[in-house]
Amino acid sequence: MSTASRVLTGSSHPISAKTRAKVIAVAEQLGYSPSALARALVSRSSRLMGILVSDIVNPYFSVIARGVDDIASRAGYVTMLCNVDRRTTTEITRVQTMRDYRAAGVIFAGSGYVDDPQEPELAKAVRHAQEQGIHAVSLTARTIGCPVIAADPQAAAYDITDYLISLGHRRIAFIEGPEDMVATRQRRDGFLACMSNADLTEGAHLFPGGFDFEAGHAATMRLIARPPLPDAIIAANDEAAVGALNALRQAHINVPDEISVAGIDDLRVARFVGLTTVSLPLYEMGAMAARHIIDTPPEAATGAAETTTLSHRLIPRETTARRAARTSG
Amino acid sequence: MSTASRVLTGSSHPISAKTRAKVIAVAEQLGYSPSALARALVSRSSRLMGILVSDIVNPYFSVIARGVDDIASRAGYVTMLCNVDRRTTTEITRVQTMRDYRAAGVIFAGSGYVDDPQEPELAKAVRHAQEQGIHAVSLTARTIGCPVIAADPQAAAYDITDYLISLGHRRIAFIEGPEDMVATRQRRDGFLACMSNADLTEGAHLFPGGFDFEAGHAATMRLIARPPLPDAIIAANDEAAVGALNALRQAHINVPDEISVAGIDDLRVARFVGLTTVSLPLYEMGAMAARHIIDTPPEAATGAAETTTLSHRLIPRETTARRAARTSG
């Protein structure tokens, strides 16, 4: 038995060529494959990796998940997918599940909430997991005591705002994300900071919105109903921006001649509709998180919670243009 | 120890109320949680469920995955996500992985290929898995020896074609899916069958395409370059249809006034652009497959490979209209 184990695991223990061949042959013939379960039980660590997303149907998260799985599967790991629907309590439950399976690590893809009363509880669950050698990585800035690998959403919002200003736009509407999300606040703050720096605070108009198409559409309808039309609209993410585009088209307002529109994320849909946006390294974030989990030994799971910031990139497309000389609305 | 086990697993074995309370209290205090690994090892079956998709970024598959995970997680199962990039060999590898983890079941979400030389090998892997009590379910018609839970893609294509004909369209272009995919053939066959039944075989025009935006765009460009323009375009799926819409807009061809466009799938993007399409029960397919795996005991994994066909639904939106009276192009 031990000999077979040694051959099959490629141990450095010396084995005669003859025995080795025999083991391999028999294993082959029997269709033998070692039990990942037993292996994990004895080694106290499995090759399972958890990815916690709000909703895998949301392309923002599916791109991240793809980045995780590509790296994971290449290294012989399996990705465990969990939809948590933005509920922190569900995240806590899932962290516990990861412990039950002695996963190699858990990746938190979703943003946290401002003043979330559950967050400390989650931080505790994360600490327990780490004590068992389970790595945790967050893909947004969160106070749950684990390393962060993320883009700088505030800077992304700042840059897209700056771009629109550079095109001559002065009155800019910002359609915000879901209330109380940290990500919402970050993106809004980036917008406001840039407007302020450009001395355009009076031209900054905030509209409550959301991260989905419908929210972007509805916010834009309200915006249209309250003239004058701004020079440009920035939506907190691409999907809301597409909703905005739709609302404008229905109102026969030409983009980008009459108004410029931009988003944040650079999902596939942005390419489809030619949306100007900021490309966030979502795939790379997932991939890096997976790499971190694979490459760092379990003993180091409780290491310092350092932050890695990846860079974003402005992607000018067809929904933005230099502000036309026109009578102010 | 056994007493604790009995309390925690909710066994029917009689336990004194006092002991029970004590066990629960201590477990609580210790933050005890049973090892899913050890449990699976001894019970010879884990609460893991595999879902094999071509690419989770493709919304077609992420909706299915969401259906699977909703049912799975509600029942205490964990979803293992595998991107197989349409490679049958990768599917085979992953089935083996599911065996290693003694998964409760595997769900094949992607279509097979016509005359795929690897398919028998996959069927063998599936049989081996089934012999270990691992369920397999396919979400498309495939010859891999497992139950099928799917819509009828041919009927879906037939119905959307029939709808366009009912709107007065006679010359209809069909943008096909990727070459050699079974799904491609099914959808095309549905289109051709309907055209034939309506005695419009001469009006049926096939264009090589693909399942993505770019393919739909490119096919439509070729179509535009070869007048006369057809009365309508049906793309093999929604994403290609959106690509077609884009190409038409760039060419300043009005939809639906000059040409109608329709897709198949009814993904979110179809709602965004107001695309007429056929709604396929993707979420429900995933959910039903998961339910099947959860509800059927492992012993029955080698049961008959029956086929469950779910119904689809025509969704008329704004990209189709009655054919305008006009001089034939």
Added chain:
DNA sequence: TTGTACGCGTTATCAC
């Protein structure tokens, strides 16, 4: 009603 002992399938340790 409670406790003991075995087996699930590995790997690591130790004798041979």
Added chain:
DNA sequence: GTGATAACGCGTACAA
């Protein structure tokens, strides 16, 4: 260079 044995953490048949 090879083989026996313990241990991983659980559930369960059996004994008490």
